[in-house]
Amino acid sequence: MKNRLRVLxxxxxxxxxxxxxxxxxSRQSVNAIETGKYDPSLPLAFRIARLFESSIEAIxxxxx
Amino acid sequence: xxxxxxxxxxxxxxxxxxxxxxxxxxLTVSIALFFYKFRPxxxxxxxxxxxxxxxxxxxxxxxxxYLIEDKDEVQRSVMVExxxxxxxxxxxxxxxxxxxxxxxxxxxxxPTYTYTLFWLCVGIGVPFLQRRYR
Numbered sequence: 001m002k003n004r005l006r007v008l009x010x011x012x013x014x015x016x017x018x019x020x021x022x023x024x025x026s027r028q029s030v031n032a033i034e035t036g037k038y039d040p041s042l043p044l045a046f047r048i049a050r051l052f053e054s055s056i057e058a059i060x061x062x063x064x
Numbered sequence: 065x066x067x068x069x070x071x072x073x074x075x076x077x078x079x080x081x082x083x084x085x086x087x088x089x090x091l092t093v094s095i096a097l098f099f100y101k102f103r104p105x106x107x108x109x110x111x112x113x114x115x116x117x118x119x120x121x122x123x124x125x126x127x128x129x130y131l132i133e134d135k136d137e138v139q140r141s142v143m144v145e146x147x148x149x150x151x152x153x154x155x156x157x158x159x160x161x162x163x164x165x166x167x168x169x170x171x172x173x174x175p176t177y178t179y180t181l182f183w184l185c186v187g188i189g190v191p192f193l194q195r196r197y198r
Contacts, residue, residue, distance in 0.1 A: 025135075025136040028198065029136050029138035032197050033138070037196060038141060040138075041137055
């Protein structure tokens with residue numbers, strides 16, 4: 001699953017560590033999601049969407 | 065299993081694992097000395113012999129509690145992958161050793177070391193997963 005996490009993060013000038021702190025996960029977890037190595041659960045996807053004031057579909061796409 | 069110092073679930077897991085491992089060592093050494101000195105027999109010998117397995121159970125409970133308590137789902141997933149490394153490794157190695165015992169004259173493998181072998185296999189998986197999830 002592809003996502004726009006890196007772009008959204010860069011727009012706000014956040015590092016992976018900053019985003020990790022806001023999501024209460026580790027930096028490695030943010031990196032794993034950003035690079036598509038891990039697809040977040042629905043609750044985490046909702047948390048990410050809320051943080052970026054966006055919808056899940058606007059951040060994540062089901063393209064491989 | 066990143067954020068070793070910040071993540072309270074990881075801190076609790078490390079504490080519980082160290083406690084269970086220490087209990088295992090203390091129990092094993094004490095019971096070995098007890099057997100050497102007093103040579104118990106009957107039901108007492110059976111109970112004493114399996115007592116260190118309680119510490120192993122404690123270690124498994126520590127892993128289970130970590131998987132329940134860690135709020136970071138990616139880290140939980142990494143732990144599950146590591147456990148699969150351990151399970152896969154120990155199943156392949158013990159099965160292969162069993163076949164060798166059946167068809168050759170290789171030395172008997174003492175199943176007491178299975179749990180240690182499991183964590184060794186987990187340890188082998190760590191650098192691979194660290195590389196993947198860095």
